[in-house]
Amino acid sequence: MSAGVSTCEVCGWQDAIRRGKPDNCPRCLRIKEMFLSGKAVREIGKRLGMPIEHLPYVIRRLELRGPCPFATCPVCGWQGLIAFHKPSACARNLLARSLFTAGMPAPAMARKLGITRALLFRTTWRLGIKFPPAKVLVCSVCGWRGMSSYHNPERCAYFLPIRKMREAGLPRSVIVRELGISHAMFHDALRRLGLSSKTPK
Numbered sequence: 001m002s003a004g005v006s007t008c009e010v011c012g013w014q015d016a017i018r019r020g021k022p023d024n025c026p027r028c029l030r031i032k033e034m035f036l037s038g039k040a041v042r043e044i045g046k047r048l049g050m051p052i053e054h055l056p057y058v059i060r061r062l063e064l065r066g067p068c069p070f071a072t073c074p075v076c077g078w079q080g081l082i083a084f085h086k087p088s089a090c091a092r093n094l095l096a097r098s099l100f101t102a103g104m105p106a107p108a109m110a111r112k113l114g115i116t117r118a119l120l121f122r123t124t125w126r127l128g129i130k131f132p133p134a135k136v137l138v139c140s141v142c143g144w145r146g147m148s149s150y151h152n153p154e155r156c157a158y159f160l161p162i163r164k165m166r167e168a169g170l171p172r173s174v175i176v177r178e179l180g181i182s183h184a185m186f187h188d189a190l191r192r193l194g195l196s197s198k199t200p201k
Contacts, residue, residue, distance in 0.1 A: 010061045011050070028062060031055070035064050093127055096120070100129050162189045172197075 007014045013027040027048060034044045041059070045052040076090050092113055099109045110120045124131070138145050139156055165175045176186050190197055 011054075011058045028058070031058055032062055032064060035059060035062075093123060096123055097127055097129065100124065100131075106131055159189055159193055162186070163193055163195070166190070166195055 008025040008028060011025060011027050011031065013025050030048065031044060034047070035041075039047075041055050042052055044050070045055050050058075073085055073090055076094055092115070096109060096113060099112060104112070106117065106120060110117045113120065115123075121131075136146060161179060162175060165178070170178075172183070172186060176183060179186075181189075187197060
């Protein structure tokens with residue numbers, strides 16, 4: 001560093017300031033002026049190009065009095081820089097915890113909260129919530145195997161007549177015509193039911 005240039009011990013400003021005292025630092029004076037005029041910490045940091053995490057330290061060292069940037073959320077108990085805590089996210093975290101405690105599965109929780117599954121798992125991970133591994137179930141009506149969240153009554157009722165008509169020996173053309181489905185849907189149903197595409201004799 002060149003001669004005559006020093007660094008402010010409070011805000012880090014580098015200039016020809018005497019012994020690095022904040023009283024002689026132009027940036028400290030600017031911070032003090034903006035803070036006392038009612039400017040928010042986030043706005044001060046944005047205007048001066050300073051990281052918002054460092055500003056509370058500078059404000060304390062300058063012995064300024066005003067609204068404390070650190071607070072405790074009255075809803076969830078979160079503590080920290082209140083500028084980083086959004087009430088909507090707070091309410092969502094509490095709702096996610098209550099829904100998990102009530103036993104709601106992850107897909108239903110994502111729909112209830114109006115967020116993607118990726119955001120849901122990131123939220124629950126930060127809350128310390130761990131979902132149990134997905135269980136593979138077998139439907140007692142149509143024989144469908146897979147995750148229960150992907151099996152609904154409509155799909156079950158759709159597969160059941162295909163199984164019955166196929167086991168009765170009806171050809172594909174008759175089944176497709178009777179159920180009003182396409183050939184692609186018919187073959188997909190057979191594959192998922194574990195049935196052969198050949199007409200039984």
